[in-house]
Structures are given as structure tokens and as C-alpha cells.
Amino acid sequence: MAQTGFCDSKALLDLHKKERRVPLRTWANSCLPKERCPPAESMERWEMVPKAEQDSKWVRVPLSAEEGIILDYAQMNTTHADGPKEEAMLRCLHGLQDLRILVPSLLRHEMELAMDKLGLIYDRTYAWDIFSDMMRSQLRDTFPSADLPNPFTENTRAILVDWLIQVHEVFHFSEESLYLAVHLLNRCLRQIKVSVASLQLLGVVCLFVAGKKEECLLPEVSELCYLMENAYTKHQLLRMERRVLCGLKFNLSHCPPLHFLLLSASIARCSNKMVWMARYLLELSLLEGQCVMFLPVQLAGAALRLARLVLQEPSTPESEAAWCISSTIHVGSEATLLKIMQILAVAAARARTRETRATYIKFSTADTMCVSHHPALKGAPCLLGLTSMQT
Structure with missing residues (x-):
């Protein structure tokens, strides 16, 4: 486990060792989600709308690339119900290639069912609009390269992220908090001047800020300091x-890859x-600097x-x-997806023996079906045509 510290050469706490686990209280988010039903006033106003208007169809209208929009919709007059069929095209922006022609009605229906099943929406009417916004929002904070400013290295960053994964597990935060915290960390390393001695403090602050946005319960500041000895x-x-909030201009929005993964699955x-x-x-990608x-x-x-x-699987x-x-x-x-798959395959093959093993340990429990112990992961690079020299 990572033992390199960032302040006065102190070692990071290995939170997976039971004898050193910090005696923090459990932060299980036991608050049950509220029943997702629209307010009574909204329902009354909706019932007053004529049935013809409620059943009005929507047609997709591609917008200009300058607006940074992948796809959007405009209401179609019901008198033209027999007009052209809906067009369906994902606009690939900022250098994306391989335009995909979709089956609009089928994909939209499946997306509505998936979002409803995952509890991401209150009303299926807005499912496709929410998905469109997810596709647009991911283009706002992109990184042109994986290079880190001096004196940081990829190994230093990986050690810090590995430790943050352990802290995240101690607090029982949601997965969204972890992905947001690492995203904020990636942005801060490129936008805020931070010394190596303050790197661990920056990581904890990013997790703390992410928790404020995503969680119901938060740890005390004193307990965060205790985690850093x-x-x-x-x-x-x-x-x-x-400094983090001002440096990021209070822009904390981020659509995590986990949401796209669950929808696709x-x-x-x-x-x-x-x-x-x-x-x-996907969580292994957080440790890989190339994936940013x-x-x-x-x-x-x-x-x-x-x-x-x-x-x-059959x-x-x-x-x-x-x-x-x-x-x-x-x-x-396809080349882009293959490149990412190769990075993840190499990371999975090395996860068992790497110093940063928090994710490997996290996914080795019965609750996660022990997927990190799957024997096929050792040969994952070979499945993609990578040789042992490349791994």
C-alpha cells in the first residue's frame, strides 16, 4: 500500500489495515430518498392542460456546433403528425469522430426505461432532455493533455488518489462523490499553484467539497485533520x-462516467x-493519468x-x-475506445501487485462479487493483442 507522504515526509495512513483504521463514526447515508412525485400544485396545473397538448410529440432539431450542443429538441405541431420521421444523430464535437446513426424512437424508449429504473428521473417526459444535457456537460471541462505541472508526477498523483479512495470508503460516501473529487483534483492541479507539501491537503479538500455537493452527512473538519495525522x-x-472554490470559480458540476456506465449497462x-x-x-481509470x-x-x-x-458471457x-x-x-x-481499453487492461493486470491497491481490495469482497480476483484479468492485455513487453 502506498506509504509516501506529502508533508514532512510523513507516511499516508493505510486505512485498509485494521490496526491503523481511524476510529471515525460511520457515515452511512441512511436517509431514504424522498418519494419522487411531483407537487400537488404542479399536478393540478398539468391536469388543466388539454389532452391534445399533453400528448404532443417532440422532434429532434440539430443545433449549430458553435453552441456546443450535441442534440436538442423542439416541439412539433400536432397538425403535422405525419411529417418527416425523427432524425437521430449524435454530433461529435471537439474532434470526436465516428458519427453514429441511431434508431431514435427505440433508443429514446430504452433510455427512458433505464433512467427510470436507476432512479435518475422524476418523470420520463424529461429523460431524453436530461441525457442530452449529460452529453453536453461533459464537454465543458476537458483536458487537452495528461501532462502534470512540475513538480508533480503520475506516481505521486496515483498515490494520492489511492489514499482518497480509502478515505472515501471510510466515510461511506457515494460513488459520485469519489468521481467528482478526483475530477476536482485533476482541475486543481492544472489551475491552482500548489506545493508538494500541500498536495495531501488539496486532495482531502477536493473530497470534502465533493461531499458537500453529493452527500447528506459530512465529517467534521477536525476529523479530516486527524486523518492526515x-x-x-x-x-x-x-x-x-x-482557494479551491475561488480557483474553480465555484464550478463544481461534473457528469461522472459512472452514470453513463450504468445507463449503458x-x-x-x-x-x-x-x-x-x-x-x-472504470474506477481503475481514476489512478491512470492518461485517462483524464x-x-x-x-x-x-x-x-x-x-x-x-x-x-x-454467452x-x-x-x-x-x-x-x-x-x-x-x-x-x-473505435481507435479511441481501443486505446482506453488497453490502458484499463494493463491497469487491471497489474492491480494485484501494484503499490496502489485500494481499488483492488475494494472490489475483492463478496458484495462486489470478487470481480478483482477474476483470473481472466491477468491476461486482459493479451485479449487486446498486447504483448508482455507492453504490459
Whole structure:
């Protein structure tokens, strides 16, 4: 486990060792989600709308690339119900290639069912609009390269992310908090001047800020300092939080690749084991500095494809048809997806012996179906044509 510290050469706490686990109280988010039903006033106003207007159809209208929009919709007059069929095209922006022609009505229907099943929407009417916004929002904060400013290295960043995964597990935060925290960390390393001695403090602050956005319960600042063996004071932590928020201009929005993964897996009718395997591979991407250049939807698509290749589950005509529909979401060229799959395959093959093993341990439990112990992961690079020299 990573033992390199960032402040006065102190070692990072290995939270997977029971004898050193910090005695923090459990932060299980036991709050049950509220019943997802529209307010009574909204329902009354909706019932007053004529039935013809409620049933009005929607037609997709592609917008200009300058607006940074992948796809959008405009209401179609009901008197032209027999007009042209809906067009369906994912616009690949900012250098994306391989335009996919979709089956609009089928994909839209499957997307509505998937979002409803995952509890991501209140009303199916807005499912496709939400998905469109997810596709647009991932283009706002992209990284042109994986290079880190001096004096940081990929190994230093991987050690910090590995430790943050352990802290995240201690707090029982949601997975969205982890992906948001690492995303904020990637942005801060490129936009804020931070010394190596303050790197651990920056990582904890990113997780703290992500928790404020995603969680119901938060740890005390003093407990965060205790996790860092009191190498930093409360004042230093709060001052770093102010620097992060001002440096990022309070822009904390991020659509995690996990959402695209779960949507794609639901549409593709993937088994539970395949979903857990894909989630494991996707979390491994957080440790890989090269993956910051790719879009969340591309990372999700590559993780799901690699999981399918590793498990080699028997398929049926129905499952193949569902997979084809799901694959249309993963924008980008086949070469891009293959490159990501190769990165994840090498990371999975090395995970057992690497110093940063938090994700490997996390996905080795019965709750995750022990996917990190799957024997086929050792030869995952060979499945993609990589030689032992490349791994």
C-alpha cells in the first residue's frame, strides 16, 4: 500500500489495515430518498392542460456546433403528425469522430426505461432532455493533455488518489462523490499553484467539497485533520477550501462516467457480474493519468466493452440487439475506445501487485462479487493483442 507522504515526509495512513483504521463514526447515508412525485400544485396545473397538448410529440432539431450542443429538441405541431420521421444523430464535437446513426424512437424508449429504473428521473417526459444535457456537460471541462505541472508526477498523483479512495470508503460516501473529487483534483492541479507539501491537503479538500455537493452527512473538519495525522490545521484546511472554490470559480458540476456506465449497462441488459466488473475497471481509470484526456462517456463505453470481453458471457440474439442499441451511446472512434481499453487492461493486470491497491481490495469482497480476483484479468492485455513487453 502506498506509504509516501506529502508533508514532512510523513507516511499516508493505510486505512485498509485494521490496526491503523481511524476510529471515525460511520457515515452511512441512511436517509431514504424522498418519494419522487411531483407537487400537488404542479399536478393540478398539468391536469388543466388539454389532452391534445399533453400528448404532443417532440422532434429532434440539430443545433449549430458553435453552441456546443450535441442534440436538442423542439416541439412539433400536432397538425403535422405525419411529417418527416425523427432524425437521430449524435454530433461529435471537439474532434470526436465516428458519427453514429441511431434508431431514435427505440433508443429514446430504452433510455427512458433505464433512467427510470436507476432512479435518475422524476418523470420520463424529461429523460431524453436530461441525457442530452449529460452529453453536453461533459464537454465543458476537458483536458487537452495528461501532462502534470512540475513538480508533480503520475506516481505521486496515483498515490494520492489511492489514499482518497480509502478515505472515501471510510466515510461511506457515494460513488459520485469519489468521481467528482478526483475530477476536482485533476482541475486543481492544472489551475491552482500548489506545493508538494500541500498536495495531501488539496486532495482531502477536493473530497470534502465533493461531499458537500453529493452527500447528506459530512465529517467534521477536525476529523479530516486527524486523518492526515494533524499535519495540517483546521485553518489551513478551510483556507485551502477557499482557494479551491475561488480557483474553480465555484464550478463544481461534473457528469461522472459512472452514470453513463450504468445507463449503458441497463440498456444492454448486462448481468450483475458484468456491471461490477465494468465498475471495477472504470474506477481503475481514476489512478491512470492518461485517462483524464478522454470523455466520461468514452471511459464508460471502454470499461463496459472490456468487461464483456473479459467475462465472455454467452449471448443471445436479444442480448446482442440490446448491446447494439447501447453501443450507439459511446461516441468517439473505435481507435479511441481501443486505446482506453488497453490502458484499463494493463491497469487491471497489474492491480494485484501494484503499490496502489485500494481499488483492488475494494472490489475483492463478496458484495462486489470478487470481480478483482477474476483470473481472466491477468491476461486482459493479451485479449487486446498486447504483448508482455507492453504490459
